Amino acid sequence: MPTDAPTDTSQRTHDLVIAANRLPVDRVVDADGTQSWRTSPGGLVTAMEAVMKGREGAWVGWAGETGEAPAPFVENGLHLHPVPLSQQEVTDYYEGFSNDTLWPIYHDVIVPAGFHRSWWQAYRTVNERFARAVADVAAQGATVWIHDYQLQLVPELLRAMRPDVRIGWFNHIPFPPVELFAQLPWRGGILEGLLGADYLGFQRSADAQNFVRACRQVLGLTTKGDTVTVPGTGSRRARVVRASAVPISIDSAGLEALAMTPAVQERAAAIRASLGSPKVVLLGVDRLDYTKGIRHRLKAYEELLAEGAIKPPDVTFVQVATPSRERVAAYRQLRTEVETTVGRINGQYGELGVAAIHYLHHSYPREEMAALFQAADVMLVTPLRDGMNLVAKEYVTCRHDEGGALVLSEFTGAWHEMHQAFVCNPHDIEGLKQTILRAIHTDAKDKRRIMRALRRRVSEHDVQLWAKRFLEALATAPERPSAKDRATS
Ligand code: GDG
Secondary structure, three states, X not given: OOOOOOOOOOOOOEEEEEEEEEOOEEXXXXXXOOEEEEEOOOHHHHHHHHHHOOOOOEEEEEOOOOEOOOOOEEEOOEEEEEOOXXXXXXXXXXXXXXXXXXXXXXXXOOOOXXXXXXXXXXXXXXXXXXXXHHHHHEEEEEEEEEEOHHHOOHHHHHHHHOOOOEEEEEOOOOOOOXXXXXXXXXXXXXXXXXXXXXXXXXXXXHXXXXXXXXXXXXXXXXXXXXXXXXXXXXXXXXXXXXXXXXXXXXXXXXXXXXXXXXXXXXXXXXXXXXXXXXXXXXXEEEEOOHHHOHHHHXXXXXXXXXXXXXXXXXXXXXXXXXXXXXXXXXXXXXXXXXXXXXXXXXXXXXXXXXXXXXXXXXXXXXXXXXXXXXXXXXXXXXXXXXXXXXXXXXXXXXXXXXXXXXXXEOXXXXXXOOOOOEXXXXXXXXXXXXXXXXXXXXXXXXXXXHHHHHXXXXXXXXXXXXXXXXXXXXXXXXXXXXXXXXXXX
């Protein structure tokens, strides 16, 4: 169906509006040239579908192609409103300010951040465009849910345009300690942008506390517990903004159902057979990003091979590294380093027909990911810093047989909910090696007990609960300071 044509619903307004950098769809072109949109699968879409049921919500975001934006359209019951981005804006706002300035600063400066005033200018321009697009489709008194670090100025810009709407923002990535955040030349502008919201949701309490502390130290505002008081100016009244943790999750019921299908289970068995039926399959699944600790994981694996603690073909390692942000220099460099290391390890420890590492630089369908998770005896989740890490939650969800073991970095948001996992500090290579060996050799009965606890946690805290908790926190967020707070602010 050609979906670029405006629909008769494109002019209406909505009582729930989502804004995210990307719309949850990709354009697909069939062999005969017919174009259509396919909903990108993922937890966020599932969660939003759940909260939008019966509400006819709208989603504002970039459709993924530069130049003129397609007209608004409806896909899978979602009213999609594309925001245009030029090629220069993609370079400056997305690849530049979002992924080369904010991303490193918000992830412990694992690589240096780039500061360019032209990038900040583009970030402001694009945030203004998003705010305008949201203002145009939000009904009187609507609830607006803004996502992530690309859109931190939208809350305040939107409030100035539409003081009647209720504004929430959720940060999918960490919020840095003030000592790192303060490096940003535009730190004040970003905090003021965020403070336009009524409620700010973060993955961990530590992230919310970092934000509140930054408001106190950078802007000199009064804070109390998880709230920040924004003084009134001119005709605008003083307001109270709340910041707290609402950890994201996955559609665990949906993923488990997929993992239980005979096709996925057969594929899991076929994967093991194609690897030469090793005793132990180690697995890593990540976007190829320097935050994910892929290099540390490879170093630990290489040393274990060198020491003879593990040996192919008994043990093998599958690393799926999904292509990511390939136009950003730090990502290109990471790819070169990872691929050089993989080549060296295979050259040294592989044999004809027996690879020490199976490195896959592709993206796969969900079914294949579910099969890979089921085929893995030990899942290696070793980020240096990660807002949450959904892969950890997906792995345990796919292990409906209660088999397998999860090695999990303490620097992920997921660790705060999954303490029972085999915990590691990826910077400590010796410790990481010991943890991998423990995950391999721990008694099957004990591993089963751990897996059961992890699975229970994820199934009881799924993405639907996350969305419900976020919207409840937004609906009940304080609007105005109490008389007591006013007296002290
Ligand atoms: C950000 C934060 C936070 C990966 N390769 C393929 C594929 N994936 C899927 C995984 C998982 C998702 O992509 C990645 O999510 P993560 O949470 O691991 O990481 P980020 O992309 O960095 O996401 C993060 C998240 O936002 C949510 O708030 O947890 O901390 O950085 O779902 O399975 N999926 C398919 N094929 C692939 O090749 N189908």
